[in-house]
Amino acid sequence: MAPQSKPPADAFALARRRMVQEQLHRRGVRHPEVLESMGTVPREHFLTGSRSKDPIRAYADTAIPVARGQTLSQPYMVARMTEALDPKPQHRVLEIGTGTGYQTAVLARLVAEVWSVERDHYLADRARDRLKALGLENIHFQVGDGSLGWPDGAPYDGILVTAAAPSIPRALVGQLAPGGRLIIPVGPRELQELLLIQEEDGELRTQVLMECRFVPLVGQEGWGGPTA
Numbered sequence: 001m002a003p004q005s006k007p008p009a010d011a012f013a014l015a016r017r018r019m020v021q022e023q024l025h026r027r028g029v030r031h032p033e034v035l036e037s038m039g040t041v042p043r044e045h046f047l048t049g050s051r052s053k054d055p056i057r058a059y060a061d062t063a064i065p066v067a068r069g070q071t072l073s074q075p076y077m078v079a080r081m082t083e084a085l086d087p088k089p090q091h092r093v094l095e096i097g098t099g100t101g102y103q104t105a106v107l108a109r110l111v112a113e114v115w116s117v118e119r120d121h122y123l124a125d126r127a128r129d130r131l132k133a134l135g136l137e138n139i140h141f142q143v144g145d146g147s148l149g150w151p152d153g154a155p156y157d158g159i160l161v162t163a164a165a166p167s168i169p170r171a172l173v174g175q176l177a178p179g180g181r182l183i184i185p186v187g188p189r190e191l192q193e194l195l196l197i198q199e200e201d202g203e204l205r206t207q208v209l210m211e212c213r214f215v216p217l218v219g220q221e222g223w224g225g226p227t228a
């Protein structure tokens with residue numbers, strides 16, 4: 001039997017187009033730039049370990065386990081979160097939970113600057129290498145506790161958290177620009193609500209976007225902190 005060969009490059013382009021059409025557009029994701037970005041970023045580059053031996057699976061309609069017990073989010077979830085941020089080319093966005101860097105790459109194609117915080121050195125180093133190899137240069141990286149945000153780049157037009165918090169981290173709200181949007185999964189460990197939070201006249205306006213399940217945000221204003 002011939003050794004299993006890697007799918008040709010256009011198989012990935014086809015899988016990407018299908019993903020955009022069947023998983024995103026068909027389910028109501030309409031933001032043209034978000035669809036364009038997700039139709040461009042090579043998701044197959046973001047798998048780790050044995051999963052990278054079957055790279056076409058990156059386009060499956062599911063979240064995918066990656067190194068260090070973390071997950072690469074389902075394409076639909078990435079699209080919905082990014083769309084909810086209402087990204088604009090001049091925006092500066094803070095992302096908490098770099099993970100594989102896939103969501104970072106999708107964002108980096110849409111906004112002026114992405115500031116991304118990851119608590120795990122191993123994941124952060126690999127994400128940085130991948131994103132560099134893709135030629136994305138508008139990303140600032142930090143290893144640390146993102147539940148406290150990243151004051152250096154504040155205020156942010158958008159903050160996107162890809163790990164679940166027990167409650168809304170106040171530090172993140174404090175780093176939003178006026179009119180800025182915070183997208184974050186909040187709730188118990190097993191099931192959360194994806195929230196869109198905006199501050200208006202000193203009041204927090206919260207909208208529930210959907211149910212979701214993310215790995216925990218571990219940190220001072222996350223799980224393991226004084227309030228959880």
Ligand code: SAH
Binds near residue numbers: 102117119
């Ligand atoms: N957006 C990622 C998915 C990340 S999974 C992707 O597309 O691949 C959630 C990530 O949040 C994990 O990498 C985890 O290590 C990280 N994380 C958890 N708590 C954190 C914290 N307090 N600060 C920064 N990163 C955190």
